[in-house]
Amino acid sequence: MVDWDLAVSLGTRVAGEGPAVTRDEAAAAVAELRAGAERSTGLVREFTGLVAEERTAPVLVVDRAGWVQANADGFRTVLAPVIETLTAKKAPGALSQAIGSKVTGVEVGGLLGFLAGKVLGQFDPFHAPHGRLLLVAPNIVHVERELPADPTDFRLWVCLHEETHRVQFTAVPWMRDHLFAQVEALAATMEPTVLLDDGFKRVVEAIKQGPGAGSLLDVVGSPEQKEILDRVTAVMSLLEGHADVVMDGVGPAVIPSVAKIRASFDERRKGVGSLDRILRRLLGLDAKMAQYRDGARFVRGVVDKVGMADFNAVWERPENLPTPAEVAEPDLWVSRVL
Template sequence: MSPDNPAVPGPDGPENPAWEQMLRAMLGDGADEAIREMRARGFDPSAMAAASGLPTDPRMLEQAVAQIRRMLAASGDEPVNWRMAHDLARQQASLGGDPSLSPARSREVLEALSVAELWLDAVTDLPPSTGTPHAWSRAEWVEATLPTWRTLTEPVAGSLSAALVDALGSSLPEDAADALPGGLDPSLLLRQLGSAVFGMQVGQGAGTLAREAFGTTDIGLPLLDSPAPALVPANVDAFAEGLDAPREEVRLFLALREAAATRLFTHVPWLRAHLLATVEAYARGIRIDVDQLEEAVRSIDPTDAAALQAALSGGVFAPHTTPEQKAALERLETALALVEGWVDEVSAAAAIAHLPHTVALREMVRRRRAAGGPAEQTFANLVGLELRPRRLRDAAALWAQIARDAGPAGRDAVWDHPDLLPTTQDLDDPAGYGRRRAEAVDETAEVDRALAQILGEDPQEPPAG
C-alpha cells in the first residue's frame, strides 16, 4: 500500500476492494470495526464496487478516494456532490492531455467562427449572436457548461437518492448505527454515498463529453446560460483525423453548425427555457418502485458482485413512465429534432457554395449524432433521456420543404412562437405541412368570426378599445 495513504492501492493493484477503500476514506479509524460488523451481518461492502461505477485504474481510484475525503469535510444534503463532479470532470477532461490554447490556435477558431457568421447571413434572417465567441480547452468547456449539467441532473438524482435511502435504509438492522463511528446516522451515510456516486457519474459524464463535444450546442441542448459560439479545437482536430476533408474545411463546417445553433438560441428567447423545462418536467415525474428495489436487495447475495451489478442494471432503477412523462418526452424529442434539423439544413445551405466536402461532412455529423457516445449514455442513465435526435433527417426535410414553400424568411418565422412549431405529424408528412398550417389558420379565423358575431362586433372591423 501507499505509505502515505493506507486506502490507496499499491503499484501492483489494489490491496483492498475498491468499496472498502471508499468506506475507509469516509469512516477513518472506525472503518475496520464497521467493516467487521457489516460482514458479520452477511454484507460485504466490496460487492458494491461493481455497481457503483468506481474506477478500477489505481490512479483514478486514488483520486476518487481523495475526493470522498473532501466531500465529508464539507458534507451537505445535495443529491449530487458538485465539488466531486467538478473535480472529476476536470480530471476526465485532461486525460490524454489538455494544454492551454496558443494564441495561434485561438485565432484559427475565432476566424472560422467569424467566417461562418458571414456565410450564414446569406441563408438566414436570424442575426449573429451577441455573445463573445470563444476558443476553449476541454477544461474551459467543463467550467463553462457545468452549471447547466446541474439543472439537468439534480431533479432525477434527488428522486433516486430518496429511493435508495428508503430501500436500503429500511433494510438495515436497528443497531446499524452502533457499527458506525460516533453513532453516525446510517441514513446520512447512505445519502452521502448516493451524493458521491451521482457526483462521480455526472463528473465522469461531463468530463468524457468534454473530450467529444465540438462546442456548446452539438448535443441538442444549449449548455450556456447566455448563448455564445465556441469551439474546442482539440476535439475538432480529433474528428478531422482520418477524414478526406482538410482540417480547415472541417473546422469551418463545425463552426457553421455552432454559429447557426447559437443564432437560434439567441434570437428565439423562449427556446432554451422550453427545452430545459421539458427535461425537468420529465425528470421530476420519475418515480422509483421502492418495493421492486427492496425486493432486489433482499433476493440477491450481497457478496456476489456480478449478481448485484446485474440486479442494479436490470431495470430496478427504470422509471415507470406516466402519461404526462410520455407527453413531455414526445415534446422534447420533437423539439430536439426540430432544432437540430434546422441547424443541419441552414448550415449545409451556407456551406455548399464554399466547402467542397459539405455533403460528406453533413452525413458524418448526422451519423455521429445518431450513434451517440459514452458520455451521452451516462446522461441517459442519469436523467432517463437520450438526447440523440431520432428524427433529425425528417426534421431537416421538413425545414427544406418549408423553405421551398415560403422561402428562408418563412422558414425562420416558424420560430416566432412555440405554438407555431411543427408537430410529429409534420415530421411524418413534411409535404403536407403547408396545407395543414393553412387549414389551422382558416379554422382560427372562423373561430374569430364566430366570437365577433356573439359579441355583436363587425368581424371586418378591429374590436373597439
C-alpha cells in the first residue's frame, strides 16, 4: 500500500539540508547535543522522581534525511495494523487500483519532508527494543539562529524536553504497548470504502472552510474513531505537557537564558506564513501546540495541589491516565485517582 523507498526519497528532497554550517560547527553541535542528552538524564530524574535505566534507548543526532528515514521506519511499524486491516477488508487488487503504492508513497513523503524541517527532537517509542531518541541537529541550529538564542543554552533546553520523553517511556514500560493498542483499536474501525470514497471530499471541504476547520483526522474520523483519538490526545497532552513542565522547572537552575528562550519559542510556535498555518492545521500541528499548553496546565494543576510524588501515580497503570475531561479539569483526576 505504501512505497516506502519512494516516500523516503521524496521526503529527503522536500526537507532539504537545512542551514549552512562548517564541518567544525556541525561537529561541535553534534557533540554538544550528545552531552546535553546525557546530562539531562540525571536532571530529569531528580526533578520528576522517575527512574529509568540509563542508555536503554540510544541517542541519535541526525540530519533531516536521517529523521525522514527513521520516521518512515516508525510509520511502517505503527501503520502495520491499519494496512493489515484494510488489506483484509478489501482485495489487494482493488486497493492498488484505488490508491496505488506510488501515490501513497508520494503523500507520505510529502508529509515527512514538511515535518523534517520543523521537528527539533523526537522520542520514537516503537523502535525495538526500548525506543530511540532523535535530535535533529540542522533544525536545532536553524531555530537557535532564528530566535536568536544562546546555542549552548538552547541545545540543553531541547535535550531536557526530549530526554523527559525518553524517561517517560523507559521508566513506564507499559506506555508503549498502551499506545500501540490504541492504533490497533483504530485500525479495527476502518472501512476502506468510506476512507477512499468520502475522505478526499471531506479533506477538500476542510481546506475551503479555512482556519475554523479541524485537522485531517477530524474530517475523516467516525465517532468511534474520534473517541479513540480523544483518548490518545489526552495521553499525548500528558506526555508533552509533562516534558514542558520539566524543561521549565529544571531550566532556571542550569540554563541562564531560559526565560528569553521560552518567550521567543512560544511566539515561534504560532507559525509564520499563511501556507504554513494551513499545513499546520491540516496535519494536526495546531492540536499538538494545544497539547503542550493543556498538558502543562494539567501537570502543574495536579503538582501544585498534591506534589510531584503523588502526581506520579499517573504512571502506575493505564487506568490512571487522564481522560480528556480531566486534562481540562485536573481536580477531576485528583478526585478519581488519588
